[in-house]
Amino acid sequence: GQNIDQPTEMTATEGAIVQINCTYQTSGFNGLFWYQQHAGEAPTFLSYNVLDGLEEKGRFSSFLSRSKGYSYLLLKELQMKDSASYLCAVEDGNYQLIWGAGTKLIIKP
Amino acid sequence: EAGVAQSPRYKIIEKRQSVAFWCNPISGHATLYWYQQILGQGPKLLIQFQNNGVVDDSQLPKDRFSAERLKGVDSTLKIQPAKLEDSAVYLCASSFGQGYNEQFFGPGTRLTVL
Numbered sequence A: 001g002q003n004i005d006q007p008t009e010m011t012a013t014e015g016a017i018v019q020i021n022c023t024y025q026t027s028g029f030n031g032l033f034w035y036q037q038h039a040g041e042a043p044t045f046l047s048y049n050v051l052d053g054l055e056e057k058g059r060f061s062s063f064l065s066r067s068k069g070y071s072y073l074l075l076k077e078l079q080m081k082d083s084a085s086y087l088c089a090v091e092d093g094n095y096q097l098i099w100g101a102g103t104k105l106i107i108k109p
Numbered sequence B: 001e002a003g004v005a006q007s008p009r010y011k012i013i014e015k016r017q018s019v020a021f022w023c024n025p026i027s028g029h030a031t032l033y034w035y036q037q038i039l040g041q042g043p044k045l046l047i048q049f050q051n052n053g054v055v056d057d058s059q060l061p062k063d064r065f066s067a068e069r070l071k072g073v074d075s076t077l078k079i080q081p082a083k084l085e086d087s088a089v090y091l092c093a094s095s096f097g098q099g100y101n102e103q104f105f106g107p108g109t110r111l112t113v114l
Helices: none
Strands: A003-005 A010-014 A017-026 A031-037 A045-051 A053-057 A060-066 A069-075 A084-089 A098-101 A101-108 B005-007 B010-013 B018-026 B031-037 B044-050 B053-054 B063-068 B075-079 B088-095 B107-113
Touching: A003 A060, A010 A017, A010 B053, A017 A031, A017 A084, A017 A101, A031 A060, A031 A069, A031 B088, A045 A053, A045 A069, A045 B053, A069 A084, A098 B044, B005 B088, B018 B088, B018 B107, B031 B075, B044 B063, B044 B088
Parallel strands: A010 A101, B010 B107
Antiparallel strands: A003 A017, A017 A069, A031 A045, A031 A084, A053 A060, A060 A069, A084 A098, A084 A101, B005 B018, B018 B075, B031 B044, B031 B088, B044 B053, B063 B075, B088 B107
């Protein structure tokens, strides 16, 4: 079967760095998305990785290793507004999006 | 650019009643998705349309759920009859196409079935 694993919840301190991991087992792979979802709101796009390596976008970076079925989202200089759920989603071989359950990130002052 | 529109935003119904949700995707987006998201879980794809046609409805409970996308633009999702376990947020998303296409989500409809 197809599976996406992420930690359920993480806690970090304002100003610090946090890494949210995602491991996947899917039938084929065409790309990996990270979305941010604030409580009571819809998901919004953060990043897309199709090749191995690190993609940096401001305070957020996303890493992919296709051979290991592994990705992480790195958030730097954490702000209180970064408190949200972070969803990992993988495009399988049929371009269908398989979603993880999300990681709830709690930022403490 | 206008985003994905959904209505209503909130709906409370009794079990066994019917309910319908409406979605208007971003102009020019050929692909439209309906998701069900239960609190604390990731979105679960119910149905995916490519223009007028259905691409994937493998997780749609077809005995009670139906969806249509007339003229390849607006879409409606219906539940009849509703069950308690249908309480969730129903998200509509659209993308330009399939594959490497960011999905843009609407605000969602929060459904409570009593």
